[in-house]
Amino acid sequence: MSNRLLDAQHLVKNFGGLTAVSDVSVHFDQNELVGLIGPNGAGKTTLFNLLTGVTPISSGAITLATDQGVQTLNGQRPAQIAQAGLSRTFQNIRLFKDLTVLDNVRIAMTNHYHETFFGSIFRTPAFYRTEAAMTTAAQNLLGIFDLTTVADQPAKNLPYGIQRRLEIVRALATKPKLLFLDEPAAGMNPEETADLTRLIRQIQHDFHITIVLIEHDMSLVMTVVERLYVLEHGALLAAGTPAEIQKNPAVIKAYLGDETTC
Amino acid sequence: MKTTLKANAVWLGVMILGFVVIDAAEFAGLVNTFIENMLVTIGINVILATGLNLIIGFSGQFSLGHAGFMAIGAYATGIITQSIATPLGFYLSMIVGIFVAIIAALIVGIPTLRLRGDYLAIATMGAAEIIRILINNLKITNGAAGLFNIPALASWATVYTIMCVTTIVTVNFIHSRGGRAVMSVREDEIAAEAMGINTTRWKLAAFVFGAATAAIGGSLHAAYIQTIAPSDFNIMASIAILIIVVLGGVGSITGTFVAAIVLGALDTILQNFGTLRMIIYSLALILIMIFKPTGLLGNWELSFKRLNHHKEVSAHE
């Protein structure tokens, strides 16, 4: 219990009359790799949006363990939640397309480096030092993920798989405690998916962070995650280790359909 | 670092060269009042359009109320320099104008920057009109008649110097942590928020910055032209600045310079055409937009640092 990082209790989200997420409770521990699966429209991305503050919750409670004790994330704007240590990627890649790869990463580092307005417009030595430190840090990060050669390219010029990787790197640049990956393998071929699997393991290992991923590729999910949540119709259907989930009759029914109703 | 220093030196050289060329032309008698007027108008337009480009081109927020903030600067100078008719009074009035414009931009920006696209445009246009109508009805601003005989405290040299300073300041801001944060808002607001960027704050920062430069432009306008009236700062004035930004290329400061110069020169040449002037002007505008939809320069920027870099790379090969 002591290493509980994020705790979400009884989350509910209504869109008008539609309940997209109903009474879902999930928790993520430190340095854990958790999967979130479920059929299309089960509310997986909505759950990510609720946890990262992109859409406000209708009711429920989200708390995060920080150095200053447990902190509530309810009602905070996405930027505050990101600063608290939750970062994410998006299902339909959302890079800063016209900006360079380096700038994409440097922007994510905005809150970790301080430049005064005066310093930046009058180019004080302190400004140059901060810029250099920021650039070095960004280049190091790019180096780890083999993106050094494209650092000066606009993000939109990168091939699809590389864009997905850059989005993960950008999320890491915010120095998160918890990283949400929304369908990172979508649109990838088996080879790219295998690379991604290695990449996810490497991040968890090298950065000591918690990773939560939404994924449809079962081979990826079942090989990398330690624990799984299954959503269906906006509600939690099951939770457990991959082995447990694979044997769960409710999950099998949700995925393969009920013979009698078909 | 070394290339940065070199590039900065080249820029300084270019600015000094520009000054010397205009000065020499003045000295040689090549610049009559007519041409000087054109040069000053170009300079002031550069200041105004650079600020608007920061808002539209870099933060991606569509503001149509630039003339309102310009009016604040112009009236601050018009009113204050009539009591303190010294250069010190002029700079004091400029600072007051900037200060008031910043407050006005905060009042306008905090509620309206939540709006998107054209809704924001129309709200900022409305705000600028409210400012203009207030000026039109106040005693201290002399109502619709405006202010006359404002002391001539800005020469072409003042305008040139301040144009250089505001451009340097704006470009430096763009190439800093703050500038990148502002651009991330333009690129993708949701992603920027998810990366910890407080988008409201950075949008407001760009908006306030733009308003401050508009006030500077207004101050210079008042001190050079010496006559101002509320109708100088109507919707059409805001649109004129917008045209410079779009014509040059949204997101290109170099483009803003080119467009301000092209339009300034075009305007001067067309003076000879009498009533046909505006017809030719509007046709030119339509044709440029149809054949160069992203503006004259797109989002291209002149960079000595890059030129230098290219040279070094080709030297190595």
Added chain:
Amino acid sequence: MQTIGQQLINGLSLGSIYALLALGYTMVYGIIKLINFAHGDIYMLGAFWGYYVINVLHVNFIVALLSAMVFCALVGVVIEAIAYRPLRHSPRITALITAIGVSFLLENGMSYLFTANTRNFPQVIKTVTWHFAGMRISNIQVLILVTACLLMLILELIIKKTKMGKAMRAVSVDPTAAQLVGINLNHTISFTFALGSAMAGAAGVLIGLYYNSIDPLMGMTPGIKAFVAAVIGGIGSVPGASLGGFIIGLLETAVQAIGLSAYKDAVVYVVLIVILLVLPAGIFGKNVKEKV
């Protein structure tokens, strides 16, 4: 009470002009997301057309109104085809600047060809003022209100009932999908411009009758006001544009009636900003949230 009634009538007649103009803005915006800055100048052209056909050809009001509508519809279609169509896939701000260019061209072209003088609109219908419960209502006011409402009703029927109207609605929701189901994009957009410009033409003739004076720059201010009306109503929404037009008309006359005519426009903009802050997409507009 009498003054309130009087102002109500004045406000409604002015508002119906704004409403007719706002319809054009809203339809064009709905279909190609362009603030058609030149729309107010189409209204000016309508007024000038009315002026010439009545003075030169001595036609009656109905003929002047209908021919102005047809003329403006044609002008609108031509402008779209020449100036806006090449820019359909360009940044939206480019199309906006082009629209501003077209507006300048129409204003200055008319000033050049026919001088910038203000001229009296021929009184093709003799003004009769009725006194009713202490209020003065002129036949022109009634005519404006009835014509405007009739035109709005016809427009609503066209949009809701005809095939072309359905195509317009389809294109405004999703142009690509509309093309995939066989809707001709160019025809639909042309048709939208024709309808909107016809409304503006009618408004031009009506305002000529009402204010009795026209000039080449007359479209500028009402054009911007009508656009504000369209935004208040929720740009893209046809009933919203009508409602917005009436709101602005009533607001202006009300502010004038309480002796604040100097702040007439300021009040309109304050109301605009307040409405947008409460309803960021106007009264009938749909606030589309971006899907993540």
